[in-house]
Amino acid sequence: MRDRVKAILRRLDKVAKQREQGRRARARAEVPTVSLVGYTNAGKSTLFNRITEAGVYAADQLFATLDPTLRRIEVEDVGTAILADTVGFIRHLPHDLVAAFKATLQETQEASLLLHVVDASDERLSDNIEAVDSVLEEIEAADVPRLLIMNKIDSLDQAEPRIERDDEGVPKAVWVSALSGQGIALIFDALTERLAGTMVRHRLRLPPNLAGRMQSKFHQMRCIVSEEYQDDGHLLVDVRLPQTDWHRLEKREGNQLGDFIVSE
Numbered sequence: 001m002r003d004r005v006k007a008i009l010r011r012l013d014k015v016a017k018q019r020e021q022g023r024r025a026r027a028r029a030e031v032p033t034v035s036l037v038g039y040t041n042a043g044k045s046t047l048f049n050r051i052t053e054a055g056v057y058a059a060d061q062l063f064a065t066l067d068p069t070l071r072r073i074e075v076e077d078v079g080t081a082i083l084a085d086t087v088g089f090i091r092h093l094p095h096d097l098v099a100a101f102k103a104t105l106q107e108t109q110e111a112s113l114l115l116h117v118v119d120a121s122d123e124r125l126s127d128n129i130e131a132v133d134s135v136l137e138e139i140e141a142a143d144v145p146r147l148l149i150m151n152k153i154d155s156l157d158q159a160e161p162r163i164e165r166d167d168e169g170v171p172k173a174v175w176v177s178a179l180s181g182q183g184i185a186l187i188f189d190a191l192t193e194r195l196a197g198t199m200v201r202h203r204l205r206l207p208p209n210l211a212g213r214m215q216s217k218f219h220q221m222r223c224i225v226s227e228e229y230q231d232d233g234h235l236l237v238d239v240r241l242p243q244t245d246w247h248r249l250e251k252r253e254g255n256q257l258g259d260f261i262v263s264e
């Protein structure tokens with residue numbers, strides 16, 4: 001058993017490395033990644049197939065062969081996006097598994113949007129949502145934007161496919177059936193609305209006490225256009241990233257980043 005665990009962990013490591021390379025290439029091309037996450041058996045893989053057959057990409061073969069859990073989709077007003085299927089989450093994930101998950105689920109952390117798929121017909125619906133939320137927290141993906149997918153409406157009495165919106169009119173949930181295909185087009189509509197945000201570009205002049213940390217953060221996000229250390233230890237850095245990512249980062253940094261913006 002111990003040997004098997006070792007072998008599996010080694011393979012996970014290799015997968016993580018390959019995915020890392022893929023992510024880099026995609027980030028360079030500024031292609032948003034949409035990750036399907038959710039409790040095991042929620043219907044993620046079924047939905048993955050549904051969505052990708054609806055948005056087929058002719059030249060996708062090679063891509064699909066390289067990694068069957070990643071597919072290209074075309075979203076109106078957004079262009080190409082990558083859809084990623086992931087392993088199902090479970091309650092009480094053992095701690096050593098969390099570590100293994102962390103490697104493979106980096107995709108989740110760095111996704112532009114998470115589609116949290118739930119089985120709407122499961123009586124433990126809210127428990128499952130909570131369990132997934134806490135795993136997302138554990139793998140440090142809690143602040144990635146999320147869209148809830150209420151799946152399996154074919155098993156409910158009287159549930160119509162629809163988009164549910166928050167107070168500001170932003171889609172927060174889509175009611176669908178991956179099995180029957182009802183509501184799949186609505187997912188594309190919601191993707192357009194959630195992803196078609198604009199890119200922003202900023203030039204920042206960061207003081208030495210912030211420069212190092214922010215520099216590695218920007219590198220991680222792969223949004224650096226140019227960077228240069230000045231004689232006084234300040235870092236002059238140009239970044240280009242989706243507006244939503246910028247806002248998220250600003251918030252995370254206690255809203256102080258804006259103070260360091262300088263004009264080009």
Ligand SMILES: Nc1nc2c(ncn2[C@@H]2O[C@H](COP(=O)(O)OP(=O)(O)OP(=O)(O)O)[C@@H](O)[C@H]2O)c(=O)[nH]1
Nearest residue numbers: 040041042043044045046087088152155177178179
């Ligand atoms: N009734 C109904 N069943 C569905 C629907 N979507 C998926 N299923 C069924 O739910 C079961 C699980 O589906 P999967 O797509 O494998 O679920 P998953 O979330 O990928 O599961 P894991 O990969 O194990 O986490 C299968 O038996 C599917 O046929 C749906 O919309 N309606």
Ligand SMILES: [Mg+2]
Nearest residue numbers: 044045086088
């Ligand atoms: Mg699956």
